[in-house]
Amino acid sequence: MKKLALIASIAGLAALMTAISAQSEVTSPTSSTGSISLPEPRTDGGISVEKALQERRSIRSFTSEPLTLAEISQLCWAAQGVTDDKGHRTSPSAMATYPLELYLLAGNVTGLPDGVYHYSPQGHNLTVISNEDVISELFNTSMGGKEDWRKSAPAIFIVTGVFDRINKIPGQDLSRFVYVEAGTASENLLLEVVSLGLAATYTAGFDENKTEEYLRLASGETPIAIIPVGHKAEAT
Numbered sequence: 001m002k003k004l005a006l007i008a009s010i011a012g013l014a015a016l017m018t019a020i021s022a023q024s025e026v027t028s029p030t031s032s033t034g035s036i037s038l039p040e041p042r043t044d045g046g047i048s049v050e051k052a053l054q055e056r057r058s059i060r061s062f063t064s065e066p067l068t069l070a071e072i073s074q075l076c077w078a079a080q081g082v083t084d085d086k087g088h089r090t091s092p093s094a095m096a097t098y099p100l101e102l103y104l105l106a107g108n109v110t111g112l113p114d115g116v117y118h119y120s121p122q123g124h125n126l127t128v129i130s131n132e133d134v135i136s137e138l139f140n141t142s143m144g145g146k147e148d149w150r151k152s153a154p155a156i157f158i159v160t161g162v163f164d165r166i167n168k169i170p171g172q173d174l175s176r177f178v179y180v181e182a183g184t185a186s187e188n189l190l191l192e193v194v195s196l197g198l199a200a201t202y203t204a205g206f207d208e209n210k211t212e213e214y215l216r217l218a219s220g221e222t223p224i225a226i227i228p229v230g231h232k233a234e235a236t
């Protein structure tokens, strides 16, 4: 009887260890380089482009349901993912200079600690910038002094631009190209949101200085668009 109990407890311990190790694979996808690998993006799922265009709407109210790492992966890829072996991306870039950067504020993503992350298109991975609770601090109040609805989003994407990458032709200011690119990358992300059955709003009204500070941007890099993403809360 004692022997049976011992076997049962060893089996229970083994099952527990397997569960813990499976869980740690989900919660710590960090590589030896400190980057967090994202799941491979799907290139054949979802709905037609026409249906995504028809259904896209700005949604500003989210449930408390978390996003998954697979959804984060898909959204990063849609905005800036590499799509060929020459390094071209999902969105076009003037003279292939790629002046955009993509950041993620994670507030409720399964398997990803809350914090600020930078997306690397080449490695299709995330690098941790900080593990501060930036969402509630950055969106504490809106510019009008009211509660900012963006605070309830489980994840927020921020598109920034590095103007020096494109302004290399003497005598020509091509800065507006960076804003054009931010629009194309953001629309990709918005359409992927629809394809995944999620909800989002494209926003350009935000505190620029605070955003630069929380993303720890170097001078010359400017935040352009902020896209909160989550699960749509049904109207009550």
Ligand SMILES: Cc1cc2nc3c(=O)[nH]c(=O)nc-3n(C[C@H](O)[C@H](O)[C@H](O)COP(=O)(O)O)c2cc1C
Pocket: 056, 057, 058, 059, 060, 201, 202, 203, 204, 205, 206
């Ligand atoms: C350049 C730009 C900036 C925007 N900024 C904000 C914003 O700061 N806050 C917000 O709630 N919505 C913002 N929006 C979303 C618009 O309010 C929204 O697109 C518009 O009401 C049309 O609704 P629809 O997106 O559902 O078609 C912005 C949209 C664009 C294109």
